[in-house]
Amino acid sequence: MTVDRPTEYLIGLVQELRKLSAETEWVEFKHNRAEPEEVGEYLSALANSAALLGKVNAYMVWGVDNDTHDIVGTTFRPADKKVGNEELESWLLRLLEPKINFRFHAFEVHDKSVVLLEIGAAFRHPVRFKHQEFIRVGSYKKKLKDYPEKERTLWRVFDQVPFERAIAVEHVSSEEVLKLLDYPAYFDLLELPLPDGLAAILDALAKDELVHPCDAGDWDITHLGALLFAKKLDDFPGLKRKSMRVIHYKGRGRVQTLREQTGGKGYASGFEGLISFIMALVPSNEVIEQALRRAVPMFPELAVRELVANALIHQDLFVSGAGPMVEIFDDRMEITNPGEPLVDTQRFVDTPPKSRNEALASLMRRFRICEERGSGIDKVVDQVEFYQLPAPYFEAPEGFTRVVLFAHKPLNEMDKAERVRACYLHACLKWVMRDYLTNASLRERFGVEEKNKAAVSRYIREAVEEGLIKPFDEGASRKQMKYVPFWA
Numbered sequence: 001m002t003v004d005r006p007t008e009y010l011i012g013l014v015q016e017l018r019k020l021s022a023e024t025e026w027v028e029f030k031h032n033r034a035e036p037e038e039v040g041e042y043l044s045a046l047a048n049s050a051a052l053l054g055k056v057n058a059y060m061v062w063g064v065d066n067d068t069h070d071i072v073g074t075t076f077r078p079a080d081k082k083v084g085n086e087e088l089e090s091w092l093l094r095l096l097e098p099k100i101n102f103r104f105h106a107f108e109v110h111d112k113s114v115v116l117l118e119i120g121a122a123f124r125h126p127v128r129f130k131h132q133e134f135i136r137v138g139s140y141k142k143k144l145k146d147y148p149e150k151e152r153t154l155w156r157v158f159d160q161v162p163f164e165r166a167i168a169v170e171h172v173s174s175e176e177v178l179k180l181l182d183y184p185a186y187f188d189l190l191e192l193p194l195p196d197g198l199a200a201i202l203d204a205l206a207k208d209e210l211v212h213p214c215d216a217g218d219w220d221i222t223h224l225g226a227l228l229f230a231k232k233l234d235d236f237p238g239l240k241r242k243s244m245r246v247i248h249y250k251g252r253g254r255v256q257t258l259r260e261q262t263g264g265k266g267y268a269s270g271f272e273g274l275i276s277f278i279m280a281l282v283p284s285n286e287v288i289e290q291a292l293r294r295a296v297p298m299f300p301e302l303a304v305r306e307l308v309a310n311a312l313i314h315q316d317l318f319v320s321g322a323g324p325m326v327e328i329f330d331d332r333m334e335i336t337n338p339g340e341p342l343v344d345t346q347r348f349v350d351t352p353p354k355s356r357n358e359a360l361a362s363l364m365r366r367f368r369i370c371e372e373r374g375s376g377i378d379k380v381v382d383q384v385e386f387y388q389l390p391a392p393y394f395e396a397p398e399g400f401t402r403v404v405l406f407a408h409k410p411l412n413e414m415d416k417a418e419r420v421r422a423c424y425l426h427a428c429l430k431w432v433m434r435d436y437l438t439n440a441s442l443r444e445r446f447g448v449e450e451k452n453k454a455a456v457s458r459y460i461r462e463a464v465e466e467g468l469i470k471p472f473d474e475g476a477s478r479k480q481m482k483y484v485p486f487w488a
Helices: 007-018 036-053 088-095 148-160 174-180 183-189 198-207 223-229 237-242 271-281 301-314 358-366 376-386 416-432 439-446 450-465
Strands: 027-030 057-062 102-109 112-120 132-137 140-143 167-172 211-213 219-222 245-249 257-262 284-289 292-297 325-328 332-338 393-395 400-406 469-471 483-485
Touching: 007 057, 007 102, 007 112, 027 036, 036 057, 036 088, 036 112, 036 132, 036 140, 036 148, 088 102, 132 148, 167 174, 167 223, 174 198, 174 219, 183 198, 183 223, 198 211, 219 223, 223 237, 223 358, 245 271, 271 301, 271 325, 301 325, 301 332, 301 358, 301 376, 301 400, 376 416, 416 439, 416 450, 416 469, 416 483, 439 450, 450 469, 450 483
Parallel strands: 027 057, 245 325
Antiparallel strands: 057 112, 102 112, 132 140, 167 219, 211 219, 245 257, 284 292, 325 332, 332 400, 393 400, 469 483
């Protein structure tokens, strides 16, 4: 979908659409007919056809004759139209699956009322209305299931177009691109001087596919460009829900919210500000060093940086209505992103992540916002161990990935599950360093004195009994015993 357009642009767009042939599969003209059921079916058909034809948007236009394309005006008023007690736009959105971006524009052309329905192309899945998929065949609306060849081709299109490469906004002027994107941040992050002149700036952005020149002589901004460098993500309706939400709660539950804020900037240009905001909300603990008191954050900043970056990079961008989120409680921090993990949560430490969004991940690595492939979670576990915090918890609630960081807790207050998880992640971290878990290494991890090594032996035995670690050499003596993860 596009950003807010002036009326002059919309009038010009209608005039261009009127020049198209009568058999266009991504545009439909109407006079006054606007039956809600039919509009919903057209939304499905036009969105799917737009994807099939490589269009950013499809359109329905009321007030234009379908045969002659003359402007005849319309009595249709989408803002006044209701289905039962529900507004038309809300009713349509509720019955579409997956949710797509569409928007009604009402304006006048030659003193006659015109309504333009702008429809974002389908992505990832064919769009259904009331559980039925439609497609355009010539100028006719048909059920997609009746045209298996078109259905197969449509699925091939979805497989070939990653979310980042799609267009967030099309046909914007050079000057408008620079108003919408924080282009100086791009050059700052790459430690490059700002080029002289508008053309050189746009050329640099185009090389990283943040923008594309379009046929009309203007520019298209890609999802990648908007996600990373939008001055305001709200300027891109299709990306509003991709902003990072930060929620600070009172206590350990979600009953009372102290503060909630949604990030407004792109991921790259706004990352440092986002981390500063999160760390300012994190409670502090006082420690005494050489008789001086010092306040330290409850969670290590390096671990928070890595996990927030991972949530942004590895989210499923095709999931509509959900975005990444950081929740801060008195005793923990939960970092959640839409999309189930592509790697088993038990193998986060040793397995290089499989990114859904490789273009996004690649640029974030170039900007040094996240670590090289596969080392980020290692650093998180290492930081947690360095500060002797409870081991992080990785989980995959339906459709989401979540990592939980816990506040400091004395070893004698940890339950068995927490001790076992700490043993397992310690073994994983040692393994990727070509080392082994031993009684001595685990004592250091927990801050236990040597005289209490019997207790640590018990913790190791618990992890072995749970099947998460195993002896490296079954025949070794007790003093020489080493342990590795169960999968090693």
